[in-house]
Amino acid sequence: MNHRTVTQSNASGTTGGSPATALEFDRHAERQARRAAISGFAGAVVDWYDFLLYGIVAALVFNSEFFPSVSPAMGTLAAFATFGVGFLFRPLGGIVFGHFGDRIGRKKMLALTVILMGLSTTLIGLLPSFASIGWWAPILLVTLRAIQGFAVGGEWGGAALMAVESAPRGKKAIYSSGVQLGYAVGLILATGLVAIISKMTGDSDFHAWGWRLPFLFSIVLVLVGVWVRRNVDESPEFLREKQAEKRQGAVRKQKLPIFQAISSNPIAFLQIIGLRFGELYATYIVTAFALSYGTGHFHIDRGLLLNIVLLVGVVSLITVPLFATLADRFGRRRIYVAGAIVGVLTAIPFFLSMQYGSTLGIVICSILLYNVAHDMPASVQQPMFTELFGTQYRYSGAGVGYQVASAIGGGFTPLIAAGLATLGNGSWYWVAAYLIAGCAVSGVVAATMKSQDHHA
Numbered sequence: 001m002n003h004r005t006v007t008q009s010n011a012s013g014t015t016g017g018s019p020a021t022a023l024e025f026d027r028h029a030e031r032q033a034r035r036a037a038i039s040g041f042a043g044a045v046v047d048w049y050d051f052l053l054y055g056i057v058a059a060l061v062f063n064s065e066f067f068p069s070v071s072p073a074m075g076t077l078a079a080f081a082t083f084g085v086g087f088l089f090r091p092l093g094g095i096v097f098g099h100f101g102d103r104i105g106r107k108k109m110l111a112l113t114v115i116l117m118g119l120s121t122t123l124i125g126l127l128p129s130f131a132s133i134g135w136w137a138p139i140l141l142v143t144l145r146a147i148q149g150f151a152v153g154g155e156w157g158g159a160a161l162m163a164v165e166s167a168p169r170g171k172k173a174i175y176s177s178g179v180q181l182g183y184a185v186g187l188i189l190a191t192g193l194v195a196i197i198s199k200m201t202g203d204s205d206f207h208a209w210g211w212r213l214p215f216l217f218s219i220v221l222v223l224v225g226v227w228v229r230r231n232v233d234e235s236p237e238f239l240r241e242k243q244a245e246k247r248q249g250a251v252r253k254q255k256l257p258i259f260q261a262i263s264s265n266p267i268a269f270l271q272i273i274g275l276r277f278g279e280l281y282a283t284y285i286v287t288a289f290a291l292s293y294g295t296g297h298f299h300i301d302r303g304l305l306l307n308i309v310l311l312v313g314v315v316s317l318i319t320v321p322l323f324a325t326l327a328d329r330f331g332r333r334r335i336y337v338a339g340a341i342v343g344v345l346t347a348i349p350f351f352l353s354m355q356y357g358s359t360l361g362i363v364i365c366s367i368l369l370y371n372v373a374h375d376m377p378a379s380v381q382q383p384m385f386t387e388l389f390g391t392q393y394r395y396s397g398a399g400v401g402y403q404v405a406s407a408i409g410g411g412f413t414p415l416i417a418a419g420l421a422t423l424g425n426g427s428w429y430w431v432a433a434y435l436i437a438g439c440a441v442s443g444v445v446a447a448t449m450k451s452q453d454h455h456a
Helices: 003-015 020-067 072-088 090-102 107-127 136-166 172-176 176-208 212-214 217-232 236-248 258-263 266-297 302-330 332-354 361-376 381-386 390-411 413-423 429-448
Strands: none
Touching: 020 072, 020 107, 020 136, 020 172, 020 176, 020 212, 020 217, 020 266, 020 302, 020 332, 072 090, 072 136, 072 266, 072 332, 072 390, 072 413, 090 107, 090 136, 090 258, 090 390, 107 136, 107 217, 136 172, 136 176, 136 381, 136 390, 172 176, 172 302, 172 381, 176 212, 176 302, 176 361, 212 217, 258 266, 258 390, 266 302, 266 332, 266 361, 266 381, 266 390, 266 413, 266 429, 302 332, 302 361, 332 361, 332 381, 332 429, 361 429, 381 390, 413 429
8 A cells, every 4th residue: 555545545544535635635645755764864874973983994994003002913903803802782772772663663663773873983992002092992992893793783774674665555665775875975975974074094104093083983973864854754564564553452462573573584684685695795895895905915005996886875875776676666676686796797897907007997896896886786675574474573573684784794894895805815716605605695685586577
């Protein structure tokens, strides 16, 4: 049932179904859909700016600022390990925020995720280095990274649901694609600020204090995000579910929403994890691992690699809505499988381009990996994942499934890739095989799962 039908039936039940009243409700539904899409976008910008900024700076600075007493290689591994800690806490955030989001509403939880993320990021910018407070520095860094992970763990599920549940039928992918556009803008802001500040301050000053400035800027984004989300109504599907329970005198079982989600569709969690491997591997190899590996092993200019990351973020502003529109028209699974195939075919050329120092090759392969192998699946994940679960527990179900996948397939990808490169005596072959395997798994899962296109 689309919003036009729902709003007209609601109007008929209260006013006799006059055309003017039905049109008023219809316009309200359209405004709510736009506001929910904008809210998801704005909150995602804040959360992903903060979360991705950590990975970029970890690849460039944290090994020397917080782990200077170990070898450079071990310092890099330690920095990427703290990057991965945030992903370990994302499922916990998904469980906690999902529980209350399914019980009391999506809107309230989304305000909390933005505030919690912004404050923890700002504190990282104020954190003393190892030289000032010793081992307390990495301990506090890991703690704040864990809080970041907890906050972003509750963000995707709520933002995706608000957008999907408010969107008109047949446009759920495009309306909810703002969540992924927010990721792209967050990546652009984080990479762009790091690149600008790095260029303005120089290497020594950037390592000494310049890296802190992008973290402190987070407080500005938080204020914007909170302001935008104040004006958004609660999800209409959630409100209808609550009203139906009240009319029927239903008493919600005390069983936790996450357990209800698991019992209703246990295979869905495994499907979400498998579906996300390819896009996660592609993302974090291009935006995090390649920064460290390219500069350290092949001596590629740091500015060039940062600009490439910035470029793929800009291109995402076009590719994500484009692929979402195509998915609404031609089907989500086809888009997903196509992205996975591109990832499989591009992995080896990407590393060959780095090995031979081909700037054009690195740019083209980065675009193919990020803007196709990542953006194609990411553009349809919001409706694809949330519709695997019922309204009353889908914040927990889709949110936790998404974050567990992030913890397994995303958070430790830079660390695993660095370990595989070390295992191969600096060669990239095992890393390429790792990326190919992830994309292949995602493609197979998407091709074999039941079609959802009738829900589009």
